[in-house]
Amino acid sequence: MSSDSGIPPVTVVAVGPGDSRLLTLRGRQVLEEADVVAGFKTVLDVVAPLLGNAELCPMSYRDQEEVLEYGVGEARKGRSFVVCCWGDLNVSARELLARVRKRADIVELVPGISSIQVACARTGIFMEDSLFITLHKRQEIDDDLTELAYYLKEDRRHIILLPRPYDLMPAGIAAHLVELGISGDRPMLVYQRLTLEGEKRWEGTLKQCAESKEEFSDLTIMIFPHGEIEVSGQRE
Ligand SMILES: C[S@@+](CC[C@H](N)C(=O)[O-])C[C@H]1O[C@@H](n2cnc3c(N)ncnc32)[C@H](O)[C@@H]1O
Structure with missing residues (x-):
């Protein structure tokens, strides 16, 4: 046709x-x-x-x-x-x-x-209370990082962030955010391989993530929750 x-x-x-x-x-x-x-x-x-x-x-x-x-x-x-x-x-x-x-x-x-919907299901957060930012693109991402820091400081919404394999991964992003003045005590989660074999959840603070030596998968999502969330189970 x-x-x-x-x-x-x-x-x-x-x-x-x-x-x-x-x-x-x-x-x-x-x-x-x-x-x-x-x-x-x-x-x-x-x-x-x-x-x-x-x-x-x-x-x-x-x-x-x-x-x-x-x-x-x-x-x-x-x-x-x-x-x-x-x-x-x-x-x-x-x-x-x-x-x-x-x-x-x-x-x-x-x-x-989307993987971000699965991340929402796992964390119990609603899209309408969230902001989504992707670094997974070829263009310059300086503005995205500035925007990310701005919204983290504002702390009014959950933030769902896609890193960029493998040059902008969770540890590097977290270290950069601390340098930009975000509190190292800020809680966050990292999900890897959602819905797939080997799905993993990491939970900690921004500072702990910055110091993490974990080799994160190319299928990784970072969540910065706003307030309390109800994390639930994984893949069945
Ligand atoms: C180019 S983006 C495409 C996103 C895709 N269109 C979606 O809706 O999920 C690829 C990025 O999405 C995220 N991603 C996709 N699938 C994932 C999964 N199963 N677990 C965790 N992150 C995932 C990772 O950040 C990955 O680097």
């Missing part, structure tokens, strides 16, 4: 936070019917067991342009092309969506469950 404009159609499916049981029914249906499915390798690992006869096109940061180009070429020939993204597509997935948008007509965006 090709759109009237000749721009190839593509569907984007957000696959959830890692546990394939958290993929939506619509996402699953689109994937089962797909001819060509592209995504980063870790994302494809989640969906591969659910696919029909689709051709899998794993991509890396280096070759993503070429892989997407190949997929839209196949869509032009009439094959259904699906691009998968991790978690939800409106949470820190802007760069991939922009890459798809510039070469194809996105016919459907299938949202997913």
Whole structure:
């Protein structure tokens, strides 16, 4: 199928936070019917067991342009092309969506469950009481760090923060925040590999995090709670 404009159609499916049981029914249906499915390798690992006869096109940061180009070429020939993204597509997935948008007509965006929603479920915090900041992007993040420090000082909301593997990880971020004048006694949590094998929770103060020697996973979320929270269980 090709759109009237000749721009190839593509569907984007957000696959959830890692546990394939958290993929939506619509996402699953689109994937089962797909001819060509592209995504980063870790994302494809989640969906591969659910696919029909689709051709899998794993991509890396280096070759993503070429892989997407190949997929839209196949869509032009009439094959259904699906691009998968991790978690939800409106949470820190802007760069991939922009890459798809510039070469194809996105016919459907299938949202997913974000890792930040899972972090909210684990900590009992509500999105409406929270502020979300991502450092997981290529652009300059100085403004984001300043904003983070500003809101931590203001202390009116929970803050959900995505680090940037591996140059801006919890210990380095915490040390930087202490330098910016945030109290080292500030409580915080770090979640790793939410919903996946090896899910972990770390709890402590900003100072303890700054001194931590733990090698945090690339799937890591930091939470700075505002007031008391009710932390609950992990993956089953
Ligand atoms: C490029 S962002 C994409 C986020 C994704 N769109 C989402 O909604 O979860 C990737 C970052 O999300 C966070 N993340 C994603 N899945 C996670 C998980 N299962 N556990 C902890 N953090 C996760 C990590 O900070 C990771 O570096």
